[in-house]
Amino acid sequence: MTAPRLEIDLDKIHHNAATLVRLLANRGVAVTAITKATLGSPEIAGVFHQAGLREIGDSRIENIKRMRSAGLEATFSLIRSPMPSEVPSVVRHADLSFNSELAVIRLLSAAATQNGRTHGIVLMVELGDLREGIMPNDLESLVAQILDLPGIVLRGLGTNLACQHGVQPDATNMAMLSSLVDSIENSFERTLEIVTGGNSGNLQWALNGGEIGRINNLRLGESILLGRETLHRRPLNGLHRDAFTLVAEVIESKVKPSQPWGELAQTAFGPSPSVPDRGSICRTILAIGHQDTDPSGLEPPLGVTILGASSDHLITETTECLTVGTEISFHLNYSALVRAMTSPYIAQIHHHRRPMPPKNNPIK
Ligand SMILES: *Cc1c(COP(=O)(O)O)cnc(C)c1O
Numbered sequence: 001m002t003a004p005r006l007e008i009d010l011d012k013i014h015h016n017a018a019t020l021v022r023l024l025a026n027r028g029v030a031v032t033a034i035t036k037a038t039l040g041s042p043e044i045a046g047v048f049h050q051a052g053l054r055e056i057g058d059s060r061i062e063n064i065k066r067m068r069s070a071g072l073e074a075t076f077s078l079i080r081s082p083m084p085s086e087v088p089s090v091v092r093h094a095d096l097s098f099n100s101e102l103a104v105i106r107l108l109s110a111a112a113t114q115n116g117r118t119h120g121i122v123l124m125v126e127l128g129d130l131r132e133g134i135m136p137n138d139l140e141s142l143v144a145q146i147l148d149l150p151g152i153v154l155r156g157l158g159t160n161l162a163c164q165h166g167v168q169p170d171a172t173n174m175a176m177l178s179s180l181v182d183s184i185e186n187s188f189e190r191t192l193e194i195v196t197g198g199n200s201g202n203l204q205w206a207l208n209g210g211e212i213g214r215i216n217n218l219r220l221g222e223s224i225l226l227g228r229e230t231l232h233r234r235p236l237n238g239l240h241r242d243a244f245t246l247v248a249e250v251i252e253s254k255v256k257p258s259q260p261w262g263e264l265a266q267t268a269f270g271p272s273p274s275v276p277d278r279g280s281i282c283r284t285i286l287a288i289g290h291q292d293t294d295p296s297g298l299e300p301p302l303g304v305t306i307l308g309a310s311s312d313h314l315i316t317e318t319t320e321c322l323t324v325g326t327e328i329s330f331h332l333n334y335s336a337l338v339r340a341m342t343s344p345y346i347a348q349i350h351h352h353r354r355p356m357p358p359k360n361n362p363i364k
Contacts (some may be wrong), residue, residue, distance in 0.1 A: 002347045003249040003327060004288045006096040006340055010047045010352040012240035016050035016224045019238055020203075027212055032057045032077060032196065032353060037338045039063060042070030043350050048224075049074065057219050061086055077122070077273030081132055087111050096120040096155060097321060100134050105146050109162050112151030120155040121146070122194055127159045127176055129167040136180060143184055156194025157181055158217075162201025168231055171210055178213030200230040213343070222334050233333075246298065246330045246340055248288040248314060253321040256283045268310050282321045286314040286328060292343045297336030 021031050032055040035041065036336055040063025045056055050074060058064050059080035068076065078097040082090040082104055090097055091111040099105050099121045123142065126133030132170035134142055139157075146152060159177050161167045173199055181195050184313040197206070197215035200223035206212065209292070220224040222230050227239035258278040266272065269290070284304075289295065303319040316328075332340060341347050 001247075001327075003247055004292060004340075004345065005247050005347040005349055007245040007247060007329075008348060008350050009046070009240070009243045009245075010043065010350055012233075012243035013044060013225065014047045014051050014205075016227055016239045016243065017048055017053060020220060020236075021052055023207060024218060027206055028204055028216060029212065030055065030217050032217060032219045033224060034058065034079065034199070034219050035063060035067065036060060036079075037221055037225060037334065039342050040066040041341070041348075042067055042072060043348075043349055043352075044225075045070075045072050045074070046049075046140050046189075047352075055217075055341035061089050061093055065089075068093060081124070082108065088115075088251065090322060091115055091117060091119050094119075096122060097123050098122045098132075098158060100124045100126075100132050102142060102145060105149065105152060109146075109149040109152045118151050118153055120153050120159045122156045122196060125157055125159045125177065125180060127161060127167075127173045129161040129163055129165050131164040132194060133159060136176070139180060139184065140187060143188060145189060154190075154192070156192045156196065156217075157184065158194070159198060161198050162231060163199070166231070169198050170182040170203045171205070174202075174205060174215060175211070175213055178215065181214045191291075200224075203229045203236070204231060225337065226332075226334060230334075242331055244332055244337055244340075245337070246288075246293060246332055247327050250324050250326040250328065250332070251285050251287045253282065253284040253318065253324065253326075255280050255321060257281075273308065282318050284316045284318040284322055286316065288311065288314050292345050293332070293340040294335040297333035297339075299331040299333070301329060 019036055024031055027066050033053045034057045035045055036059045038044045040058055045067045054074050056074040057077040057079040061078055064076045075095045078090055078094040084107055087107045088111050108119050110260055124133045126135050161169045181192050185192055195214045195219055196217040196219060200220050202218050203223055204325055225234055227241035229236055258281045259275050264272040289309050289312040291311050300306055305317045307315045
């Protein structure tokens with residue numbers, strides 16, 4: 001079979017998605033499935049659809065176009081603030097975008113009006129993680145400036161934590177988001193229908209039984225795909241962590257010294273690592289490297305230890321030498337998964353027992 005390849009168990013992804021949807025529904029929270037780690041895979045998005053998810057979010061408009069043209073029926077949100085240069089495409093292909101800049105919202109308004117469309121926006125609020133978002137004190141005046149823009153509908157507020165600085169979603173910052181929603185609603189006498197509290201890092205907060213406030217949506221990617229929360233990367237009970245397996249092929253396997261010899265200078269990826277002398281070991285090379293995945297995010301099977309990697313080679317130590325052509329399967333963390341899913345060198349094999357949903361006509 002072709003290698004390297006990602007083996008994708010769609011049934012496990014279905015189980016993870018359906019489980020999280022059910023757990024959060026008990027708390028009055030809806031799920032937007034985030035597809036950015038999958039390059040907008042229509043197969044995986046199709047499974048989200050089967051699991052009852054009708055809200056899909058992605059940070060790339062190309063991925064949204066890909067899922068739309070595959071016939072997937074859903075509401076699509078662009079969850080990264082649109083680049084001014086892509087605004088016409090955003091208005092055309094996304095139902096909703098997340099925004100924090102008045103200039104971009106004005107461009108969205110102009111493009112929507114030109115195309116005879118309306119475009120929904122969610123305003124992102126900065127609550128301490130210091131990635132995207134409007135400072136809370138500036139929110140009211142921004143809302144005042146966008147409410148009358150033609151072609152734009154303010155659908156709600158959101159925030160994103162646990163990304164840039166790992167700031168934890170907690171009772172305090174989530175209550176802050178709820179109170180901003182209340183105050184905007186009071187000031188402008190309107191209802192904000194979407195209050196999206198965060199990503200997989202919010203699961204602990206959302207499921208621990210505390211006050212949920214006005215939050216009625218979470219955007220989940222990693223927890224559905226890899227079965228872990230993201231604050232401490234702890235496994236989530238009852239979810240599969242092995243829906244994805246990366247399979248690579250052995251191209252050399254020999255007994256060699258554990259230490260290099262000769263004068264040492266830099267390697268292809270920086271300073272030479274220091275290596276203790278452990279005598280001769282079995283060094284097994286696999287045909288996969290930095291161009292295909294994040295080697296430091298691979299979890300090898302028992303008896304295989306990763307020693308290092310270059311662009312195209314993964315150097316491992318194996319307890320015994322292996323015949324060339326032997327395949328080794330790895331589990332992946334989020335970083336290794338994103339790189340593998342988006343690498344043109346890695347084939348994808350889907351395993352699925354349920355029938356896929358019917359395809360509808362692509363929306364142009
Ligand atoms: C990536 C992303 C998410 C999803 O994050 P996960 O940790 O994969 O659940 C949610 N919201 C925004 C704005 C994102 O960029």
